[in-house]
Amino acid sequence: PALRDGVSEEEKKAAVEIVISEFEVHPTTKFLDPRLFEEASRLWIAGYKKLNIKTIPNNEIPRSFLETKEFSAPSESRVWVETRHTTKDFQVAGINLGRYRMEAGRNNAKETGLLKATEKPFELFEDFDISDKITGNEAWWDLVTIRIGLKDKPALPFYNDKVALRRYLPSVGVPMPKSYALKYGTELSDTGKGTNEMIAVASMLPEDHDFVAKPSHSCFGDDVWLVKHHIEDGQKAVSVNGRVGSKRMGEDDNLDREEIGEALASTLHHPPGHYGSWVYDHIKPGIVVEERFAAIDHDRGPAVEFKVFTIWGKFYIAQWRQGGYSGIIDSDGGVVEWGSIKKKRKKLPDWVDWTMVKELAENMGRNKDMFRTDIFVGVPATSSALTGGATDEEKRNAVQVVVSEFELQPGTSNMDPGIFDDAARLWIAGYKMGNYKVVPNTEVPKQYVERGYLSEED
Numbered sequence: 001p002a003l004r005d006g007v008s009e010e011e012k013k014a015a016v017e018i019v020i021s022e023f024e025v026h027p028t029t030k031f032l033d034p035r036l037f038e039e040a041s042r043l044w045i046a047g048y049k050k051l052n053i054k055t056i057p058n059n060e061i062p063r064s065f066l067e068t069k070e071f072s073a074p075s076e077s078r079v080w081v082e083t084r085h086t087t088k089d090f091q092v093a094g095i096n097l098g099r100y101r102m103e104a105g106r107n108n109a110k111e112t113g114l115l116k117a118t119e120k121p122f123e124l125f126e127d128f129d130i131s132d133k134i135t136g137n138e139a140w141w142d143l144v145t146i147r148i149g150l151k152d153k154p155a156l157p158f159y160n161d162k163v164a165l166r167r168y169l170p171s172v173g174v175p176m177p178k179s180y181a182l183k184y185g186t187e188l189s190d191t192g193k194g195t196n197e198m199i200a201v202a203s204m205l206p207e208d209h210d211f212v213a214k215p216s217h218s219c220f221g222d223d224v225w226l227v228k229h230h231i232e233d234g235q236k237a238v239s240v241n242g243r244v245g246s247k248r249m250g251e252d253d254n255l256d257r258e259e260i261g262e263a264l265a266s267t268l269h270h271p272p273g274h275y276g277s278w279v280y281d282h283i284k285p286g287i288v289v290e291e292r293f294a295a296i297d298h299d300r301g302p303a304v305e306f307k308v309f310t311i312w313g314k315f316y317i318a319q320w321r322q323g324g325y326s327g328i329i330d331s332d333g334g335v336v337e338w339g340s341i342k343k344k345r346k347k348l349p350d351w352v353d354w355t356m357v358k359e360l361a362e363n364m365g366r367n368k369d370m371f372r373t374d375i376f377v378g379v380p381a382t383s384s385a386l387t388g389g390a391t392d393e394e395k396r397n398a399v400q401v402v403v404s405e406f407e408l409q410p411g412t413s414n415m416d417p418g419i420f421d422d423a424a425r426l427w428i429a430g431y432k433m434g435n436y437k438v439v440p441n442t443e444v445p446k447q448y449v450e451r452g453y454l455s456e457e458d
Contacts, residue, residue, distance in 0.1 A: 001015075002014075002015035072135065072137075073135070073137045075135045075136050075137070076101070076135070076136030076137065076432065077136075077137060078101075078136065078137040080100075080101045080102065080425055082102060083418050083421075083422070084418070085416070085418040085419050085421070085422045086098075086102070086422050087316075087422055087426060088102070090311075090314065090316075090426055090429075091314075092122055092312040092313065092314055092430065092434060092435075093119050093120065093121055093122040093312075093434065093435040093436065094118075094119025094435055095119075095433060095434055095435050097311075097312065097426050097429035097430055097433065097434060098426070098429075100425060100426070100428070100429030100432060100433055101136075101425065101429075119435060121435045121436050121437045122312055122313065122430070122434060122435060122436040122437075123367055123436070123437060123439045124367060124368070124369060124436050124437070124438050124439065125155075125367040125368060125438075125439065125440070125441040125443070126438050126439065126440055126441060127150075127153040127155045127156050127441050128367075128368050128369050128370075129369075129438050130143075130146050130147070130150070130369070130431075131431050131438075133146050134146075134428055134431045134432070136428055136432055138424060138428060139421065139424055140412070140417075140420040140421060140423055140424040140427075142424075143370070143424055143427055143428070144409055144410070147370070147408060147409055148276065148277045148279075148409045149277075149278075150278065150279070151278040152278075154282075154448075154449045154450075154452065155441045155443075155444040155448070155449050156279050156408065157279050157280075157282045157283045157452065158444045158445075158448050158449075159406045159408055159444075160217070160219065160279060160280065160283055160405075160406065160407070160408060161216055161217065161283045161284065161286075161448075161453070161454075162214070162215075162216035162217070162286070162288045162405060163182045163183070163184055163216040163284070163286040163287075163288060163453075163454070164216075164448055164453060164454040165403075165405065165406070166179045166182050166288060166290070167182055167454045167456065167458065168445055168448075168454055168458075169403065174364070174403055175360075175400065175401065175402040175403060176290075176402050176403050176404075177212075177290040177291050177293060177376065177380070177402055177404070178290060178291040178380065179288065179289070179290045180204070180206055180211060180289040180290060180291070181204035181205075181287070181288075181289040182216075182286070182287075182288055182289075182456075183200070183201075183204065183286055183287050184216070184284050184285065184286035184453060185197065185268040185284070185285045185286055185287075186284070187286075187456075188200040188201065188265075188268075188287070197261075197265035197268060198258065198261045198262045198265040199258075199261065200261075200265075201213075201260075201261035201264045201265050201287055202257045202258050202260065202261030202262075203261075204287065204289050205227075205257045205260060205261070205289060206289070207257075208229065209229060209381070209382055210227060210228045210229055210291070210292040210381035210382070211227050211289055211290065211291065211292055212224065212225065212226050212227075212288075212289070212290055212291070212292050213225045213227070213260060213264060213287065213288070213289045214264075214287075214288055215264060215267040215268075215285065215286070215287060215288075216283065216284075216285065216286035216287060216288050217267075217270070217280065217283035217284070217285045217286065218267060218270075219280065219407065219409075223263060223264065223267050225260050225263070225264070226292060227239070227260075227292070228292065228381070264287050265287075267285065268285040268286075268287075269285075270285070277409060279408060279409075282452060284452055284453040291380045291381060291382060292380070292381040293376045293378040293379065293380060293381065293400075293402070294378055294379055294380075294381050294386060295322065295378055295379070296351055296378065296379050296385065296386075296395040296396065296398070296399060297349075297395075302322055302378075303322075303376045303377060303378025303379070304320070304321075304322050304348075304349065304352055304376070304377040304378060305320075305321040305322065305374060305375065305376055305377075305404065306318045306319070306320055306321075306329065306357055306361075306374070306375045306377070307319040307321065307372055307373075307374050307407075307410070308357070308358075308361035308365075308372065308373045308374075308375060309370070309371075309372050309410065309423065310361055310362055310364075310365030310368070310370070310371050310372075310373070311369070311370050311423060311426045311427050311430070312369055312370075312426070312427075312430040312434065312436075313362060313365045313366050313367065313368065314362065314365070315331050315358050315361060315362055315365075316331075316423055316426065317329070317330065317336075317419060317423070318357070318361070319415060320335070320348070328415060328416075328419065329348070329354075331358070333348055333354035333358075334347075335347055335348070336419075351377075351395070351396050351399055352377050353377070353399070353401060356401045357375055357377060357401055360373070360375060360401060360403065361373045361375060364403065364406065367439070367441075367443065369427060369430055369431075370423075370427050371406065371408070372406065372407040372408075372410040373403060373406055374403070374404040374405050374406070374407065375401060375402065375403055375404060376400075376401070376402050376403075376404050377399065377400075377401050378399065378400070379395065379398045379399055379400065380398075380400065383398045384398075385397070385398035386398075445458065
């Protein structure tokens with residue numbers, strides 16, 4: 001308040017504070033005159049040579065720090081400040097998690113009196129339970145780091161195993177892109193030799209229609225190949241947008257299927273730790289080849305993609321992408337802008353069924369404290385709706401909403417960190433004041449938990 005207009009000089013002086021910022025035990029001496037610290041060293045030495053001193057134990061540093069090399073804040077001592085991103089109404093299993101630490105001294109369900117006796121508790125799969133690690137002081141990346149550190153939970157790799165997901169989820173009614181080939185490395189070659197694997201992968205790639213090919217065990221979009229067949233100046237052409245490290249390819253009349261096969265086969269031999277978590281280290285390497293999705297208004301444009309974050313099974317926020325980052329979508333389908341958002345992306349295309357997107361994401365987020373579901377909304381590249389002459393109605397009728405993949409340790413690039421500061425609060429709230437119980441994971445097939453993969457027969 002002392003910084004507002006109209007405040008007197010006396011009030012400003014009264015508001016001045018003197019506080020410690022930090023300490024430095026080996027300070028630098030970037031001063032113009034080095035003789036200043038020549039004198040300082042003389043006095044430092046003098047204390048040892050001339051003073052009457054005795055050495056005593058250090059009783060200034062807390063014992064807990066000496067034992068653990070860290071000093072934890074008291075549980076739930078973090079101060080949460082209300083911002084424009086604060087979610088005040090977030091109902092899960094009869095409790096409004098949005099009130100967590102927004103009302104002083106009232107943090108759990110009993111104190112707030114918000115629990116409805118008729119509401120069943122949220123059933124949290126035991127693999128996701130991190131209640132023993134939550135203090136209430138965590139930021140978003142602290143929570144994600146806890147998730148990354150989860151080990152010895154054999155069901156978790158399933159959610160990032162792209163071969164297993166595509167072999168199983170369509171059989172239980174979850175829409176996904178059509179698969180052309182799904183193979184684990186051990187199904188490609190008995191020898192494990194790169195040449196044999198390269199030949200096998202190359203032979204899996206369609207010759208005359210569009211496709212996307214990628215490793216089953218990667219993340220961050222690494223090593224994804226997108227191939228489109230089209231007519232260029234009256235001639236049949238192929239566009240390849242692939243990535244091997246930093247290498248990118250443009251249009252090429254001759255599709256080098258062996259180059260793609262070699263690049264993908266090399267991913268089958270990533271060393272442990274390549275993606276930094278136990279979960280990714282325990283995904284059986286493999287290759288996925290599936291149909292390409294496009295936007296209905298332009299075959300050469302990408303489909304709309306939503307990276308949907310659910311917290312305690314409830315939609316929180318979605319990152320909208322169409323080629324690049326386009327916006328953040330709230331629960332009602334409105335666009336929350338940031339920075340350099342393009343003007344034409346001020347609202348969702350009218351052919352996007354937002355209700356279906358939201359319902360699909362929440363269905364996939366059931367029984368999980370935090371989850372990200374990546375969803376495509378578009379038209380398969382093989383659809384007749386993308387050929388010339390299709391009416392707008394035919395194009396709209398051809399639009400599909402499908403699950404692309406899941407992410408257990410999602411990134412938040414190009415998104416306002418304030419959004420995920422509030423997301424962390426809601427994630428913690430479920431543990432601190434939520435109505436939940438831990439249950440066995442009934443979603444992941446038993447065969448996968450026992451063997452670590454799903455065969456074609458499974």
